[in-house]
Amino acid sequence: MAELALENITYVYGERTPFEIKALDDVSLTVREGSVTGIIGHTGSGKSTLVQLLNGLERPTSGRVLLDGKDIWEKPKEIKKIRFRVGLVMQYPEYQLFEETIRADIAFGPKNMGLSEEEINHRVKEATEFVGLDPILLDKSPFDLSGGQKRRAAIAGVMAMRPEILVLDEPAAGLDPRGRDIILKGIRDYGKKTGSTVIIVSHSMEDMATYCDDIIVMSHGKVYLSGTRDEVFAHAGKLTEVGLDVPQITRLALLLEERGIPLPHGIYTVDAALDALRSLFR
Amino acid sequence: MKNIALGQYYPAESPIHRLDARMKVILAILYIVCTFLCKNVLCFAALACSSILLILISRIPLRTVLRAIRPIIFIMLFTAVINLFFTKGEVLLFSWWKLQIYREGIYSAVFMVVRIIVLILGTSLFLTYTTTPIALTDAIESLLSPLRIFHAPIHEFAMMMTIALRFIPTLSEETSKIMNAQKARGVDFSEGGLIRRAKSLVPILIPLFVSSFRRADELATAMECRCYRGGKGRTKMTIPRLHVRDFVALFLMVAFGAGIVLLNRYGYGYTM
Numbered sequence: 001m002a003e004l005a006l007e008n009i010t011y012v013y014g015e016r017t018p019f020e021i022k023a024l025d026d027v028s029l030t031v032r033e034g035s036v037t038g039i040i041g042h043t044g045s046g047k048s049t050l051v052q053l054l055n056g057l058e059r060p061t062s063g064r065v066l067l068d069g070k071d072i073w074e075k076p077k078e079i080k081k082i083r084f085r086v087g088l089v090m091q092y093p094e095y096q097l098f099e100e101t102i103r104a105d106i107a108f109g110p111k112n113m114g115l116s117e118e119e120i121n122h123r124v125k126e127a128t129e130f131v132g133l134d135p136i137l138l139d140k141s142p143f144d145l146s147g148g149q150k151r152r153a154a155i156a157g158v159m160a161m162r163p164e165i166l167v168l169d170e171p172a173a174g175l176d177p178r179g180r181d182i183i184l185k186g187i188r189d190y191g192k193k194t195g196s197t198v199i200i201v202s203h204s205m206e207d208m209a210t211y212c213d214d215i216i217v218m219s220h221g222k223v224y225l226s227g228t229r230d231e232v233f234a235h236a237g238k239l240t241e242v243g244l245d246v247p248q249i250t251r252l253a254l255l256l257e258e259r260g261i262p263l264p265h266g267i268y269t270v271d272a273a274l275d276a277l278r279s280l281f282r
Numbered sequence: 283m284k285n286i287a288l289g290q291y292y293p294a295e296s297p298i299h300r301l302d303a304r305m306k307v308i309l310a311i312l313y314i315v316c317t318f319l320c321k322n323v324l325c326f327a328a329l330a331c332s333s334i335l336l337i338l339i340s341r342i343p344l345r346t347v348l349r350a351i352r353p354i355i356f357i358m359l360f361t362a363v364i365n366l367f368f369t370k371g372e373v374l375l376f377s378w379w380k381l382q383i384y385r386e387g388i389y390s391a392v393f394m395v396v397r398i399i400v401l402i403l404g405t406s407l408f409l410t411y412t413t414t415p416i417a418l419t420d421a422i423e424s425l426l427s428p429l430r431i432f433h434a435p436i437h438e439f440a441m442m443m444t445i446a447l448r449f450i451p452t453l454s455e456e457t458s459k460i461m462n463a464q465k466a467r468g469v470d471f472s473e474g475g476l477i478r479r480a481k482s483l484v485p486i487l488i489p490l491f492v493s494s495f496r497r498a499d500e501l502a503t504a505m506e507c508r509c510y511r512g513g514k515g516r517t518k519m520t521i522p523r524l525h526v527r528d529f530v531a532l533f534l535m536v537a538f539g540a541g542i543v544l545l546n547r548y549g550y551g552y553t554m
Contacts, residue, residue, distance in 0.1 A: 057462045080470055088466040096463040098488035108485070112468030143492075157467065 002068050002085060002164040004054065004197065005030040009063035011049055023049040025221040027063070031165075031214070036191050036198045038208040041218030042243055047201045048091065050218070051167050054199070055086040067165075084113055087163030091170045093154035097142035102133075102153045105142060109161040120160075127156035130193075131186045148179040155183065159190055166190060167199045172207060184211045209233065209247045209268035217244065230266050249273050290350070290410045296341040297527065298412045303421035305528040310408035312535045316542055317400050322553045323389070324545045326396050332538060333403045340407050350406040351399060358398050365391040419443045420522070437513025445501070453494065460489050 011024040024046045031037050041047045052058045053065055056072050056079040064071045072082045087109075090096070099105035106127055110120045128135060131152040142150055155171060171187060172180040184200075188211050191198035202208055208215055208229075215232040217225040219242040225232050232239075236246045236254060245251065253267040253276070261280070267273045293299075298306070320326050337347055351358075371386025409418060423440035430436055461471070464485045471482055 052462065055466055057465060080468060083466055083468060090459065090463045090466065093463060095493055096460055096485075096489050098485045109467040161467070 002197070003030070003033045003066075004086070004165055004199075005066040005069075006050075006053070007064045007066060009050075009053060009060045009065065011046075011053065011058065012061045015061065023221055024053075024060075027221070027223055029216055029223055029226060031197055031199060034191070034195055034197055035213045036188055036200065036211060037214040037216065038212035039199060039201045039216045039218060040203060040205065040208055040244065041224075042203065045218040046221040047218050048169055051088060051169050051199070051201055054165070054167050055088045056082045057088070084109075084161055085163055086165045086167060087158040087161050089155050089158045089166070089168040089171060091173065092151075093157075093171075094142075094147065094150035097150060097154055097157075100141060101139050102142060102145070103138040106138075106153060106157045106160050109157055113161060123160040123162060124156075127160040130159055130190045131156045132182050148175050148183075151175065151179070152183060152186070155187070162194065163196065165197045165199065167201075169201045170203075171200060172202070172204070180207065187211070203244075205245060206247045209250065217242070229268070233266070233268070290346075290406065291414050292342050292346055292411045294341045294412075296339060296412065297531075298336070298340045298407065300527065301412075301531055302522055302524055302528045303413050303417040304424055304522065305524065305531060306408045306413055307418075307421050307425055309531060309535050310405050312539060313404040313408065314401060316535075316539050317397050317404070319539065319542045319546070320393070320397065321546045324548065325542050326393055328542065328545060329400050330396055333400050333407075336403070336407050340412055342407070342411050347403065347406070347411070350402055350411075354398065354402060358395055361394045361398065362391040365394050415447045416444060419447065420518075424522070437516070441513075449497070452497075453490070456493060457486065457490060460486050 006027055006029050009024055009027040010022070013019070013021045013023055027046075027050070039047050039050065049058070053060055056065070059073060065073070067082065067085065072079065097105050099108060103124060106124045107120050110123050115123070124138070125135075128138065133149065133152045133156060137145060137149060137153075142153065145153065151171075155168070159166065166187070168187060172183055175183065184207055187198055187200065190196065200208075200212065212229055214228055215226065216223060217232060217239065224242055225235060225238060233246050233250060236251070239245055246254070247268055249270050249272075250268055253263050253273060257263050263273075263276050263280075267276055301309070317329060320329050337344065366383060366387045367381055369384060369387035369390045370382075371384035373385040374382060375385055375388070376383040413421070419440050422443070423436055426434070426436045426439075465471075469482050469485055471479065473479075474482075
């Protein structure tokens, strides 16, 4: 297992041109080993840039990305190895499917790793289970699948490489509520079962509250807040300052509390709220 | 792949920028004709001076202008060498084995290089650097419109060009996204021999084709939803008008061409 940390990362687009933009400004953070960490922030807060630094797709303008305490850019020629250890699922990954069958596409990553046929088959099967994809679909062409199924296949393609750190940029964007839940639950399962660290980028507070242990809030290229879920959501006021909010159900619980109804802290899901309210009426 | 400038349009306030795009197309063509009218030293000197003058008027930094020449340096050198060694003349300056350099060869090599530089500078200064791609397609549509009599699909052609230009940045962004996604799955584009590299393009090209077709389909639907029915009866949001300055520019260009023709008569030395 591996620990991931960023140290004084700054990233500038189009340096020394009229279009210069500072996407990340002196970002330092540590991702807890084996946790599910959410990175949240508005469009343009630098979160998508951040994830591309984690597996060495982009090189920081200054600062270091540390994997197990070692700079990933120490040997630039071996950056490919880093990409197998830190798996990245980009936004709308279904557009990257290209093989004739879903099975071949999921196997593409493991094949590039040079694994044996047997191991590849095993991993494809395992990844398919994680994302909840029907095995019948494995021999179909990507074009015969629905949007949600394609998304799951694409995520499985990265999971099959069994990365120690799995990074996903908006894995549930544009899906219906059921599809969102299946995918996010599958991702969390992957992290818990393999002991890998999972990093999810999103702008949905609801998803973050339900599936993440730790949360990092980004704003204007800087880390605005970070900590465990409870720590971050305790700062409801600070979140609204940057145009974010605690989940609606948490807000409701807080409002009820203000009106003198004694609810426990840390209610992030409708189910939790239901339990708390039920116990009050008992 | 970030921030690639579409074309080379350089935004600035200059008399050339202000000219009507249609007039600039005509001026560029006339200027090309001028470069081919040149026959002797005087003419080429005048031509070079006119190019320098154009750069100054256009207010585009010299470095940006020179960037236009960089891609053709090889062709330039090649032409120069061919002309240098293969032009036969009267005064032999240098001879070694089968290689012979005549004075005329030197002249003709220099002339060709000046001609190529001026050709590129002229077209870039009148067209790509000072005219936005959209204005340029509009101008081409308008200049070709007489061909409608022969049922040539001018409007459709212009619309295709506009759409193509519009999608260059989109597709380049898409390409870099897909490349990153496949790199994350372990594709290495800089590794292995030719065949392996070509093979590593497959995971890029297929998704790119698929998404291009999807985009084309979506765009066509969106255009139909907005009742696009081709060029017939379509009006323009900005109607270009020719101003006095456009005619002044045309006059100057014609005068320059006439000057070149006159200089051809009074030339001395080597004549092409």
